[in-house]
Amino acid sequence: xxxxxxxxxxxGSEAPAHGGGWALPGLSPGASALPSIEQxxxxxxxxxxxxxxxxxxxDLGVIRDVAYEDETLIVTVTPTYSxxxxxxxxxxxxxxxxxxxxxxxxxxxxxxxxxxxxDWMTDQGRAKLKAYGIAxxxxxxxxxxxxxxxxxxxxxxxxxxSTPCKSLWRCKSCLEPFDHFxxx
Amino acid sequence: xxxxxxxxxxxxxRMGDNALILGHRTSEWCGHAPVLEEDIALANTAxxxxxxxxxxxxxxxxxxxxxxxxxxxxxxxxxxxxxxLLLVELPNGDFGHTLMRQFLFDAxxxxxxxxxxxxxxxxxxxxxxxxxxxxxxxxxxSADTVVGLGDGTEESHNRMQAAxxxxxxxxxxxxxxxxxxxxMAEAGIAPDPASLRTEYDALVGRVLAEATLxxxxxxxxxxxxxxxxxxxxxxxxLLTQMQWLQRAYPGATW
Numbered sequence: 001x002x003x004x005x006x007x008x009x010x011x012g013s014e015a016p017a018h019g020g021g022w023a024l025p026g027l028s029p030g031a032s033a034l035p036s037i038e039q040x041x042x043x044x045x046x047x048x049x050x051x052x053x054x055x056x057x058x059d060l061g062v063i064r065d066v067a068y069e070d071e072t073l074i075v076t077v078t079p080t081y082s083x084x085x086x087x088x089x090x091x092x093x094x095x096x097x098x099x100x101x102x103x104x105x106x107x108x109x110x111x112x113x114x115x116x117x118x119d120w121m122t123d124q125g126r127a128k129l130k131a132y133g134i135a136x137x138x139x140x141x142x143x144x145x146x147x148x149x150x151x152x153x154x155x156x157x158x159x160x161x162s163t164p165c166k167s168l169w170r171c172k173s174c175l176e177p178f179d180h181f182x183x184x
Numbered sequence: 185x186x187x188x189x190x191x192x193x194x195x196x197x198r199m200g201d202n203a204l205i206l207g208h209r210t211s212e213w214c215g216h217a218p219v220l221e222e223d224i225a226l227a228n229t230a231x232x233x234x235x236x237x238x239x240x241x242x243x244x245x246x247x248x249x250x251x252x253x254x255x256x257x258x259x260x261x262x263x264x265x266x267x268x269l270l271l272v273e274l275p276n277g278d279f280g281h282t283l284m285r286q287f288l289f290d291a292x293x294x295x296x297x298x299x300x301x302x303x304x305x306x307x308x309x310x311x312x313x314x315x316x317x318x319x320x321x322x323x324x325x326s327a328d329t330v331v332g333l334g335d336g337t338e339e340s341h342n343r344m345q346a347a348x349x350x351x352x353x354x355x356x357x358x359x360x361x362x363x364x365x366x367x368m369a370e371a372g373i374a375p376d377p378a379s380l381r382t383e384y385d386a387l388v389g390r391v392l393a394e395a396t397l398x399x400x401x402x403x404x405x406x407x408x409x410x411x412x413x414x415x416x417x418x419x420x421x422l423l424t425q426m427q428w429l430q431r432a433y434p435g436a437t438w
Binding site: 079081082083084085112113114115157158159160161162164168182184 | 221222224225227228229230231232233234235236238239309310311313314315317318321324325328
């Protein structure tokens, strides 16, 4: 099987335009066989959250570290909620994506402390959530405004929504119910 | 196991079994709650508790060091090996009864877990750090619901008072100190449970007063769950369901 550098635009990765069909993405022929840390991050940026695919795992802030220990790539992941069923899927997606990019010596490490907080969600992630119809987490702990019509008059329906990380709200202006990404 | 590891393992089983048994009880509501939002809330609460179970029992199994896993501890032990509070194994009763039990437990967790964050055992501290965030969210909801139903209609008020009267004798067990607790306190791993009582009574008293409910005067406490000495007859029935697959198909995996 020929492994093609199908993400030739990824930062730092050379495009294997000619006879470099055997070259793994992110690795220059003749150079070290290990993709750079920046390259790995750029691959991780592209992995969607399994339950809210509009944001990536890096937007969510669950990937805490990428580093090499000798030749082994260590990706440190923290769970959002301790019982979130997406946690094992997230690990599987990371492993699958990195192996597809040619990383063979890989280890995922789970880290509980410091505990995940929505403060780690990127601004880009918050904007994407809102555009998708989910009110992003805010320091006040309640949605700033309705993601559909921007009205500020909103009320809580339930402290839990369709996933452990969301609560359920309703806009009293446009009357639409919406999910709010819980602030923890 | 060295003596101090025996105590640590026992402490971890107590933490894990509380979360496991209440998580299972709460999950029994899945598809049966009075409204959809409450159904989802109960299922999510159960999910958090089962997640915490995984963390505590994984560590317990490591400390026990006989090659068992968290799954082995959850599915291959019998009643007398469980170390959960009697409170959490009681049947669900009606929705108000379930939420009253949840509140009485959440209030305890919301005080206990933040203290464990300062544990001298780093694993205990990091699990507690994760779980205490979830517990503070849980107690917010269960307290709100207890107030809403207690200070609700005559029917809901009466049911919540009946639930409190029934469950209150199971609260004292949370604060009964035994040699395991003494060893944990001495090692700085966990606080002496008795030292949490004042804070607990203040929190619970405030919420129950707002809910227009009367705290029973009797201080009698049923005990025996967290020491494993005497469980109620309900735990065995719960295990027949929770452990059914491993009992019917020993060693089954997927």
